[in-house]
Amino acid sequence: MERSGMTLCFLTAFLMLSLLLVNMNPALAAGEEGATSEGKRGRIMIGEIEVITLSDGINRRDVSVQAQLLQGDQEKIAAQLAEVYPEGEMETTVNAFLINTGSKLVLIDSGNGAKGKPLMGHVVDNLRAAGYQPEEIDEIYLTHMHPDHIGGLVVDGKRVFANAMLYADKSEADYWLNLGNLSAAAATQERTFKAVQENLTPYLSAGRFNIFDGDTQLTPGIRAKELFGHTMGHVAYFVESKGEKLILWGDIVHVAAVQFENPAVTIVYDSDQPNAAKARRKILSEAAKDNALVGGAHLAFPGIGHVQEESADGFKFVPLD
Numbered sequence: 001m002e003r004s005g006m007t008l009c010f011l012t013a014f015l016m017l018s019l020l021l022v023n024m025n026p027a028l029a030a031g032e033e034g035a036t037s038e039g040k041r042g043r044i045m046i047g048e049i050e051v052i053t054l055s056d057g058i059n060r061r062d063v064s065v066q067a068q069l070l071q072g073d074q075e076k077i078a079a080q081l082a083e084v085y086p087e088g089e090m091e092t093t094v095n096a097f098l099i100n101t102g103s104k105l106v107l108i109d110s111g112n113g114a115k116g117k118p119l120m121g122h123v124v125d126n127l128r129a130a131g132y133q134p135e136e137i138d139e140i141y142l143t144h145m146h147p148d149h150i151g152g153l154v155v156d157g158k159r160v161f162a163n164a165m166l167y168a169d170k171s172e173a174d175y176w177l178n179l180g181n182l183s184a185a186a187a188t189q190e191r192t193f194k195a196v197q198e199n200l201t202p203y204l205s206a207g208r209f210n211i212f213d214g215d216t217q218l219t220p221g222i223r224a225k226e227l228f229g230h231t232m233g234h235v236a237y238f239v240e241s242k243g244e245k246l247i248l249w250g251d252i253v254h255v256a257a258v259q260f261e262n263p264a265v266t267i268v269y270d271s272d273q274p275n276a277a278k279a280r281r282k283i284l285s286e287a288a289k290d291n292a293l294v295g296g297a298h299l300a301f302p303g304i305g306h307v308q309e310e311s312a313d314g315f316k317f318v319p320l321d
């Protein structure tokens with residue numbers, strides 16, 4: 001009895017110390033774990049729905065290279081990047097998101113996969129680190145079909161998420177799955193057509209691919225909203241529960257240091273430059289007006305925060321602590 005009593009006292013003291021440390025550390029309280037791209041996942045609750053950011057990885061890019069990819073006033077873009085990144089290097093991020101609705105596990109995008117290693121391709125690593133296995137995923141919703149969003153679907157020609165049903169917008173599927181479009185496409189899109197064939201074919205062959213058409217309620221608590229422009233069928237996913245909202249918007253913003261302040265700035269990867277800019281301004285305005293949380297594939301980990309309207313022409317991103 002004496003040993004049991006001492007053990008109980010020790011456990012009680014340990015738990016009290018643990019709680020104290022968590023309260024002293026906002027990152028722990030918010031659910032951030034890990035210090036490397038292979039060990040980064042962040043958890044938040046949207047009402048009764050759990051959302052976990054899964055970092056695919058972080059790369060570094062020369063600021064001058066990034067500036068050339070952006071389409072707009074080059075002098076102003078260069079000045080903005082130089083102010084935020086005075087050392088001349090910036091981090092580029094890829095995030096995927098796991099949603100636990102309570103009855104279903106839904107993955108939003110899959111990252112770069114094995115071809116992104118060693119710096120990228122860690123979505124599955126972080127999925128497992130968060131306590132889940134790939135075969136547990138029920139459904140996968142694609143924001144669009146660029147390689148850094150679908151590359152993690154397949155390894156060695158086999159489905160990574162063996163029991164998952166894959167979903168994409170009809171316009172997106174119709175374009176990228178039709179090889180007849182390749183001859184008229186820009187040379188930069190050839191890699192995407194190849195990635196789509198490699199990563200979607202195993203799901204198509206297994207009868208595990210579905211399409212939806214535009215704004216669609218896919219499952220209770222998650223609905224798709226078309227934000228075409230970056231690609232022909234680019235969509236965002238709205239996660240809603242108990243009056244709370246999170247907008248997972250895919251590639252609406254690639255470079256936060258520039259495109260929040262100047263939504264008209266596009267990037268060479270946008271298939272339709274005018275509509276990409278229009279979609280960005282539309283969703284930024286909506287998020288700011290509704291005070292909704294937003295989550296982006298290319299926002300610094302954990303990629304979640306609020307949008308604030310700064311002026312008639314610009315916005316500000318406030319990361320979630």
